[in-house]
Amino acid sequence: MPPAEHFAFLLIEEFTHLAFANAVEPLRIANLVSGEPLYRWSFIAAGGAEVTASNGVTIRVHQGLESIPSYDRLFVLAGTNARQHITRAHLAALRHARTRGTALGALCSGTYALALAGLLNGQRAAIHWEFHDGFAEEFPEIELVRSVFVDDAPIVTASGGSATADLMLNLIAARHGEDLAISVADQMVYNAVREGSAAQRVSLQSRTGLRSPRLAHAIQIMRASVEQPMSISLIAKEVGVSTRQLERIFGKHLNTSPKKYMLDLRLERARHLLLQTEMSVIDVAMATGFESPSHFARVYRTAFGVPPNRQRNRMT
Known part of the structure; x- marks a missing residue:
């Protein structure tokens, strides 16, 4: 032994x-x-x-x-x-x-x-x-x-x-x-041992009961292009549907629009960067696809109730 x-x-x-x-x-x-x-x-x-x-x-x-x-x-x-x-x-x-x-x-x-x-x-x-x-x-x-x-x-x-x-x-x-x-x-009563390659977060389909490969594909594209957001029309083309069809898919399954969902992803990323790094607000804005820091600040405050330059102070 x-x-x-x-x-x-x-x-x-x-x-x-x-x-x-x-x-x-x-x-x-x-x-x-x-x-x-x-x-x-x-x-x-x-x-x-x-x-x-x-x-x-x-x-x-x-x-x-x-x-x-x-x-x-x-x-x-x-x-x-x-x-x-x-x-x-x-x-x-x-x-x-x-x-x-x-x-x-x-x-x-x-x-x-x-x-x-x-x-x-x-x-x-x-x-x-x-x-x-x-x-x-x-x-x-x-x-x-x-x-x-x-x-x-x-x-x-x-x-x-x-x-x-x-x-x-x-x-x-x-x-x-x-x-x-x-x-x-x-x-351990642990009957689902995962391989290392398994994704951390439960898939969108599992979390919401969805069975829409096109929706999952669109969200994957959105997550990969947060720094340089793709237009909704181009995302729809990549997925293989029309822009109107993509809007219907998001509305049916997520009760939101592709544009709003993409913005929420970018704001979520921005909040993580503000809380997890020492990056300046301007750098965070650029890293999440906002060309104007002032526009970023307005959108961020609307979403989270606090301007980005005060987000860190709020959490301390």
């Missing part, structure tokens, strides 16, 4: 407890089901005493950031306010672990820490969908994907939540066989 793998979890203040549980419990259950000590795990945090999750649960950790020993895998896990809590000490610890040959990974917004440490350049990575827009703008050298996890890159990443369980089950299967991974999933 191969020696037990030792996984370490570097927990950053306000880390997501759901992802934490979905990371550790599959390892514990794998030991239980197999009857063998296949996995060990340790917790690391700044200060070396304890760290608090975003839901208020406090976890006692095994050690601080200094002199981290070698582990088989080291995952960094953060939460909604990751950027406020990631320090130079965190980045130094991750870089040091990398130079020692430790296999690294990130869960949820822990991907930010690896990106800031310069360890994800040139590779594919996943992060929770709420952080996509800001992350893509800040780290263009990283190939950000909308998959639930990435396990075929030098550094594995999971988007958080149940995607963390998907990643762990896939790692268990890779090392100990699919039968054990299925048994672990059964113990």
Whole structure:
């Protein structure tokens, strides 16, 4: 039998407890089901005493950031306010672990820490969908994907939540066989283990019960052209319908017009960029297809009740 793998979890203040549980419990259950000590795990945090999750649960950790020993895998896990809590000490610890040959990974917004440490350049990575827009703008050298996890890159990443369980089950299967991974999933009453390529957000068809490939195609085009919005007539041509037909499709299934839906997508992206990055209002306007900052400000205020230059202050 191969020696037990030792996984370490570097927990950053306000880390997501759901992802934490979905990371550790599959390892514990794998030991239980197999009857063998296949996995060990340790917790690391700044200060070396304890760290608090975003839901208020406090976890006692095994050690601080200094002199981290070698582990088989080291995952960094953060939460909604990751950027406020990631320090130079965190980045130094991750870089040091990398130079020692430790296999690294990130869960949820822990991907930010690896990106800031310069360890994800040139590779594919996943992060929770709420952080996509800001992350893509800040780290263009990283190939950000909308998959639930990435396990075929030098550094594995999971988007958080149940995607963390998907990643762990896939790692268990890779090392100990699919039968054990299925048994672990059964113990978790988890009967829909996803491959890494699965999309994070539930598809439009699944969320609304729609069965309109043309609508889905049009929305896909809109999402891909937020920075340089395509005209509705051109989108209709790409989809293979007339402009009038496309308007009827949106009205029937979404009770809105294609033009309004496209504007809402752009404003959603703008709000994400304002909350997730330090981009100026002018840069955000340009990144979401608004040629005039004044027009952007008026439309944004109408949609969200606050001008874009005050959006960040409102959330602090």
